[in-house]
Amino acid sequence: MASQPQVPPPGPPHQDEEKAAHRHHTGSSSSSSLGITPTAPAPVTCPSHTTPRRLTTKIDLHLVPFVIILYLMAFLDRVNIANARAFGLETDLGLSGTQFNTALTIFFVPYILFEIPSNILLKKISPRIWLSGCCIGFGFITMMQGLVQNYAGILTTRFLLGLFECGMFPGCFYLLGMWYRREEAQKRFSLFFSSTSLAGAFGGLLASGLGSMDYMRGYRGWRWIFLIEGAATVVIGAIFLFTFPGFVEEATWLRDDERDYIKARLHADQGHSAAERSITLKDVGKVMSDYKVWLGGFMYFGIIVPAYSYAYFSPTIVQSYGYDKIQTQLHSVPPWAVAFVFAMVIATASDWLKHRFLFTVLPICISISGFAILLNVHDNLPVQYAALVLICMGMYSAMPIQVCWFNMNLGGHHRRAVGSAWQIGFGNIGGIIATYSFVGGDFRKGYIICVSFICLSALSCIIYAVSIMAENRKKANQTLPEGMTEQEKVELGDLNPDFKYML
Template sequence: MDTEKQHTLPPDGAAASHHSSRSSSQVGVTHSSSSPAVQCPAHTTPARITTKIDLHLVPFLIILYLTAFLDRVNIANARTFGLEADLGLTSLDYNTALTIFFVPYILCEIPSNILLKRFSPRIWLSICCLGFGIVTICQGFVQNYGGLLTTRFFLGVFECGMFPGCFYLLGMWYRREEAQKRFSLFFGSTSLAGAFGGLLAGAIGKMDGVRGWNGWRWIFVLEGAGTVVIGLIFLLTFPGFVEDAKWLREDEREYIKARLHADQGHSAADKKITFKDFKNVMKDPKVWLGGLMYFGLIVPAYSYAYFSPTIVKTYGFSPIMTQLRSVPPWAAAFVFAMVVAVVSDWAKHRFLFAIGPICVSIAGFAILLNVHHNLPVQYFALFLICMGTYSAMPIIVCWFNMNLGGHHRRAIGSAWQVGFGNIGGIISTYSFVQSDAPLYKKGYSICVGFICLSAVSCILYAFVIMRENKKRTRAGADQGLTESEKAELGDLNPEFRYML
């Protein structure tokens, strides 16, 4: 995906000189001048190696998270095909079924990333994929409300590792200036899942009555079965960390590790994560701001994912047409997110590319709060909400994750951001209740409030890292630290510079 003009990255000493002359909003890791240049193996080029990584890593992550997100939100599609009536759900039962998913999902994020590092991404993420695929199939056989709650709970148990684990893995392969396109392409699988889920539900819904089953049961069974097949394949083929990649030559592996070291500092890949590491990471206020940035966007994101078919249905469409009408906003969101990501990587900047889409999303909710009798305009507002929210989220996650240095700080920090942020998922499940239909003013207002929280957190985070960069530049890079101490510090290393 990327084209690199030179086969040799600048020596660390040159990087030090270069970064000291740049503004504090730029990025860099400076090291001692005695460090050697990062030399690309003679048989290949940097661009070819990057493309090789893309082909061996990104498609797996996209497919994995597409299936996870599809199995998570297909309950919204099932709802339009009679799930509530068949199971005798009343009042807020549907909302509670959505909520219970997030309980284990939130609590198990950090333990899951620790287990991922211990067992390898291939083993751990593939097992999780098999697990939530089987649970999704089981959802198709539930006979009552209790059964639905049980399956949603275990869906959260198995899906908890998908999002932070995949972002963690991406962050251990790419430099910061080339990461956003990959993060957004991976995150775009949520948009693809939304679009594909609508099309798939529309097609599967036509099986309503086959073998005496209503359409919503077929949605769960068929989509879950597809996930199980994918999980079995991934158990044999899923990629891992750079240190374990057998599809790389030894000199290629060393080159990738060296250029990541030049960009992000020491990874400390061989260091076990301890409870002391967890405490040290959680003392950093930047980590809490990273969680708040994501938390603020989760509420509108899950509100849209879980309730957009319900909102579209209030416009007077049939169940099949409701599914089909839900597809275009997701497709537009994927395209917009990739455009934002490409420009963000080109500019080597994240902050403004997070704030811009946030404003787009706010505009969409503002329209829905004020326009109630113009269906084309209301439908257009759904495009703005989906495009803005699902473009800002990957920017925020990539920005925060790639500003964390070292395996242990990134493993803990990325899981914390996603785990804490998904508390917003609980709020979203009760933001849109049936008694507020069809205007849903309360739900739209809640979403706007949380988006504003995300925007404020982004501004504070930008201020903190700019101040830290200036402080480190004034103090100078030579702090007399050993290589082991630098690895232990990660992005707290005085030589590290945060990306704005």
């Protein structure tokens, strides 16, 4: 039973949040700037047995660890082929020319094509069943990569890996976005996204250990990398089938009054989510007709090229510095570790200042400086290695800011589900370019390609920032047509004049 409306006592730590939710539900004029509707339900305040901070912590504990572990395993299973390459995968499978690069590329074909359908199915079926099932699928395919015997085998498994993994990233971002207010979302988005950094660091350490199992039971070390990491993923996916969280409306671990309060504060921040209806092809068409959605795609597309170039080829670059196989894996760990710490610092500052744009551009500039060093320094290994650290920490700090910024500026389930999937799907076209950026060991050519695309990302961020500022100014002088129904307002999502975009 939901708690009864109550007047917040003076002075508690959560007074401001309760007032915001109360203003929203009573239809006060101050609430119009938050994108809410005037005929909302009765006032709902924070239940007396808890506080907003404790309730947010409860959400964190029931949601964030699951999405972190899920994407950590997905990213690890995606890029461990780079570690396997250092242990002789190409030689054993008889790969030559650009065949290794093609094996990397084919992963992105289904990954790009099925992002939007995956998010639609996620909402229809539920995150617990859909994401957990996909986890079991890509874990099994990773194990199969450890058993392939030729080029056709690695192509087939990489394609299927992309098919099962396509829903992980946009699905988790979509799920997170439906639980948190915009001003508190970035730390969670970056913590989730930084599982890629943890996967990079953990993958290097794990590969150095698994690689030492070379010829154990007749299997090469690179095969053990796939077999053991894939088996671990399957076990985790099976556990998640019974434990993975869903949307607010599905959370059985919340009391009724807690669920009502969470929905009220999200409604006050983002407007009505329209969680009760299915996503249609008409919704997809409406979202894709918004030019800002395309800008979000280009932001991510530009930064994906250097990001995947680093993930797939940094072990090869480090190995070119003269390290053996084990030392190569160990030296790949520090850049990822630094990237994780820096990403969390940037995310915390971004949430504190309630600003995204500058915290996207600053890390991008750090990455550009790293590429500039590598293009001009060729005989100083400590400086070159430090440049790799700058590149990694810059890119993997900017990416979660971009995704959170764009996603949380989309209002409603249908616009966020389609828009988030589009951004990730379109952006990952850059992954195809990345797989051919360092063909033939021509690192200079690869660095130039990476710098060019990361500059495209920065330019797209600038245009997007200018666009949403112009939209906010336009909305300030815009009113809704008289007679518009509540359902029509809900369908507008962030296009509602009452919804203000976060810069």
